[in-house]
Amino acid sequence: MKKRIMGVLLAAICAIGLIGCGNTNNSGTSTKKEDTTKASYIVRIGMPTAGKHFQNFTAEQYKETIEKATNGDIIVEIYPSSQLGTATQMIQGVQDGSIEGVMIPSSYFCSFAPASAVTDIPFFFEDSQQIFDILNTPDNPLNVYLEKYGFKVAAWFKNTPRYILSQKKYESIADMKNQKIWCLPSRTLQKELNAYAASPQTLDPSDISVSLENGTVDGVETDVLFMNSTGLGASAKYLNKIPNTPMTNLFCFGKDWFDKLPKDYQELLINTANDIIRTQEIPYVEKQYNGSLQALQDLGVEIVEPNDALITELKEKSESVTDSFINESEENSEIYHELSEMILNYTK
Known part of the structure; x- marks a missing residue:
């Protein structure tokens, strides 16, 4: 209440x-x-x-x-x-x-x-600072x-890391199976959720809150600033800190x-x-x-830290997403490899 x-x-x-x-x-x-x-x-x-x-x-x-x-x-x-x-x-x-x-x-x-x-691309960049x-x-x-x-x-x-606000606690990839999760309209993000056996959903941002409340979607993958500014915490139980990749x-x-x-x-x-x-x-x-x-915790949302086994699972399952992106076009491959070189030489 x-x-x-x-x-x-x-x-x-x-x-x-x-x-x-x-x-x-x-x-x-x-x-x-x-x-x-x-x-x-x-x-x-x-x-x-x-x-x-x-x-x-x-x-x-x-x-x-x-x-x-x-x-x-x-x-x-x-x-x-x-x-x-x-x-x-x-x-x-x-x-x-x-x-x-x-x-x-x-x-x-x-x-x-x-x-x-x-x-x-999941796990391509190390964190938000990089x-x-x-x-x-x-x-x-x-x-x-x-x-x-x-x-x-x-x-x-x-920006900050990408998390999943949901009605269910995700402690393994099996918990994500068939979960209807909203994500931004990127084929790469959609393929990532598919790799985890989830079902990616695309809605206008203005419809997310109602959809989460009435069960049209089971979860929302985005940054916590957006979650809080749109009041999504009132309609969810868990903040799963996965995939924890930078936006x-x-x-x-x-x-x-x-x-x-x-x-x-x-x-x-x-x-x-x-x-x-x-x-x-x-x-x-x-x-x-x-x-x-x-603010999310004040609304009763439980913060769920991922275990090492889940992170390993996510990384393994998402390798196909990287391959798909690279093989999609010559431009994709060139951009990917140029940025890969910059990541390799990056120092904070």
């Missing part, structure tokens, strides 16, 4: 936040209507998240810094909660120029640039690759739009994104991660 009441209160708070999202300028809300008549450039940035999610926090810091640095010559408009369309529609909009920028998990790009799913450091180096081959498909990378976010999110612009900007503005947009992520987003994520774990 206590858990249900807390869940209802959380849902009400979220609803109030969404109702006000067109008028406020707090983290996770859309930008107030501003006088844009004196601005030379309007930068509309879409994202599927809301509330205190790190994408929304970063967007607000970015807006403030860019507008101040250009004395209002560049106006940044923030559109949270998929106000500019679904994740796929927003990425399409960036690609065709109808939207200037997007902040979103990189897994959504695989339908547009298939080799970008390399970031989803994937962040490597992807934010000038030698990252994904940046050049994504430009071929119309995307100009501004920066890669620091990453991407901030990018449409390449055609970006290339038409003055050189100094191009440098400003890119440098500001990287500075804010390194100086503000990273400590924010670390704080929110611990707070999100505690």
